[in-house]
Amino acid sequence: MDSIELFTGAGGLALGTHLAGFHHRGLMEWNDDACDTLRRNAKLNALPGISGWRVHQTDVRMMSFDLFGEVDLVAGGPPCQPFSLGGKHRAQDDSRNMFPEFVRAVRELQPRAFILENVKGLLRQSFSNYFEYIKLQLEYPTITKRRDEEWTDHRNRLEEVRTKGRKPELKYNVVSELLNAADYGIPQTRERVFVVGFRADTELEWHFPEPTHSLDALKWEQFVTQEYWKRHRLRAPRNEPVALKLKLKDLEKDGPLKTKPWRTIRDAIVGLPEPIVGRDAKDFSNHRLNPGAKVYPGHTGSPIDLPSKTLKAGVHGVPGGENIVAYPDGLVRYLTVREAARVQTFPDTWLFEGSWSEAMRQLGNAVPVDLAAVIARSVAAKLAAKSEHLKLRSAP
Template sequence: MMRSVELFVGAGGLGIGVSQAGFRPAAVMDWDRWACDTLRENRERGLDPIAHWPIHEGDVRQFDFGKINGTVDLVTGGPPCQPFSMGGRHRAFLDSRDMFPQAIRAVRELQPRAFIFENVKGLTRSSFANYLEYIRLQLTYPDLVAKQEEEWLAHLARLEEHHTKGNVRGLHYRVVMRVLNAANYGVPQRRERIFLVGFRADTGIEWHFPNPAYSRDALLWSQWRDDVYWDLHRVARKHRPVDNAAKSRAMKLSERPIDKPWLTVRDAISDLPDPELSPGTAQGFHDHRFQPGARSYKGHTGSPLDEPAKTLKAGVHGVPGGENMLRRADGSVRYFTVRESARLQTFPDDMVFHGAWSETMRQLGNAVPCQLARIVASGVRGRLLAAAVS
C-alpha cells in the first residue's frame, strides 16, 4: 500500500479521493476544529476510507514531520486559499493565512516521490503571476530555502538563477500545473481549481494530467438533439426549460461528441425530495433540511437545474447566497441543502457533516470534489507503480 500525508484536509474532499485512488495516509491534519469534528465523527461511524485515518488537529507549523516513520510516497493538500480567491481580499503573499510555505516544508522534510497541491483559480491571476512562479520554483527546489530576513522577490531571484544554471543536483522535483474544471471529469459542478503536481526527479517519471472525459457539447446534444437527457429524467416537453442559446449551439454541432455529457444538478439530486415542497419526506435523508432566506439578485441567480452547478463557495462571513442556490425551472430559488451540496462535491452519501448549516457549507465550499481528486491521484499512483516495476 502506498503511503500519503494529507495537509490542510478540511472536510476531506481531496483526502477521500486520494484514499479512493489507493493511498493510505500516515497522517491527516488540519487546524480547524469543526472540520476535524466532521472527520472524527465519520471515523467513529466507520465510514470508508476515513475510518482508517490518523487525524491530527492543530497548526501544521507546529507539526514535526520527523515523527512520521517510513517512506512517504505522496504529499497532498490544499493550502488555505483565501489570499488568492477572486472573491477574497487579494493580499496574496502578505497574508498570514498563506500556508504554501508549510506545504513546501513538508515536501522538503518528507521527500515524497510525488505531491499534489491544489488551490483556487484566482491564483493564476496576472497580479499573482510572480508569486505563482515563486511557489512552483520552491516546490521544484525545496532545499533552496529563504535566508533569514530575505524578501520573497530576492529568494525568487536566487531560485531563478539556480533553475537556469543547469546540471542541478540534490533534491528537486519536476512540476507541472494546470487549471482543471471539475465538470470535465464527471463532477456536477463547474468548479475550476489549479493543481500543481510534482514527481521527484530521480524517479524519472513522465506524466501529464488526465484527459477530460465529459463536455458541455455532449450535454447539449443529449438535451437538444436526441432528447436522451429529458427522457432519462422523464421530463415532459411542457416542463423543459426554454434555452434558445443552448439549443442554437446544439444545432450547430456537426456530429455527436465522443465525450460523456456534463452532469447536471438534476443528475445529482433528482432522487432527493425537495426539502421545501416535501419537508416530511426529506426528513428521511440525513443533512437534507430546508434553509430559508434564499433570494436572487444581480450576479447571484442560483444554479439552473439542468446545468452543472455554479461553484459552491465558502464565503468570508457566512454563505454567499447566489452561488449556493438552486434555481428551479419556474425561476424560484432556494438554498441547496447540506446533502445536495455534498452530492455536488461528490462526497459519499453516508458521510455526515459537523456544525451549523453555515459552518457546514463553509467546509463544503472549501473542499475539492472527491471525484476530481480521485482521478488526479489515480493518474499519479499509476505512474508511481509503473516506475517501481520498470
C-alpha cells in the same frame, strides 16, 4: 502507498487520494468543525478503510513532519483566502499564506510525488510572479529562503539554479494546470489550479488526465436526442436556452460527441426526497431545507439543468448566492447540505458536523472528491508501475 494530507478540511482531497489507493498516515486540520467531521466519519468508517485515519488538529506551522516517516505522496490545498477572487488579494503578505508549509512538508518528507490544489485566483496577473515562485520552491525545496531575504530575491536565486542546470540534492519535476471540475464528470463548474510534482529520481513522465465530459455533449443530449429529459421523465422544453448560445445546426454537423455530457444538479440530486424545513429526510443525513433563499444582482443561483456554479464558503458577498438552485418556473431555494455534498461528489455516507452555514463553509472550501480521485489515480498508477518495474529489475 502511504501519504499525508495537509489542510484537510472536510476531506474532499483526502477521500480522492484514499479512493486512488493511498493510505493516509496523518491528516492535518485546525478548524474544530472540520476536525469533528473527519473524526466522526473515521469512527463510523463512512468509507471502507478510513477507520484508521489519524486526525491531527493543529496549526501546521507547529507540526514536525518527521514523525510520519517515509511517504509516497504529500497532498493538500493551502488556505485560499490570500489568493481568492472574493478575498482581499494580499497573497504573499497574508498571514494565512500556507504555501511555505506545504513546501516544508515536501522538503522534510521527500515524497515520490505531491498534489497541490488551489483557487483559480492564483493565476491572476497580479499573482503570476508569486505563483511561479511557488512552483520554483517546489521544484527545488531544499534551496530555502534565507533569514530576512525578500521573496523576490529568493525567487531570483532559484531561477539561477534552474538556468545554470545545477543538480541540487532534491529536485521535483513540476507541472500545473487549471482544471474545470465539470469536464471530469463533477456536476459543478468549479475551476481549480492543480500543481503536481514527481521526484526527479523517479524519472517518471506524466501529464494531466484528459477531460471526459463537455457542455457540447450535454447540449446534444438535451436538445438533439433529448435523452436527458427522457432519463428524468420530464417534458423537453420547447425553446432552446438562449443562455447556452446554443447552435443546434453546428452540433448536428459535428455529429455524436466523444465526450460524455456535463452532469447537472438534477443529475446529482436524483433519488433524494424533497427536503423539508426542520428535520432531515428519512435515510439521508444533512438533508433539510434552509428557508429564505433569495436572488440578488450577481447572485442568481444555479439552473437545475446545468452543473452548479462554484459552491462558495459563504464568507464573501451575499451569503448563499452560489448555493441556491433555480428551477425553470422561477422558484429558487437553498441546496441542502446533502445536495451540496453530492455536487461536490461526497458519498451519502459522509456526515458533516456543525450548523448549516458551517457545513456549507466546509463544502465550499473542499476539493470535489471525484476530481481529486481522477488526478490521484493517475499519479498512483505511475508510481505503482515504477515500483513494479524496479521490483522486476532487482529480482534474481
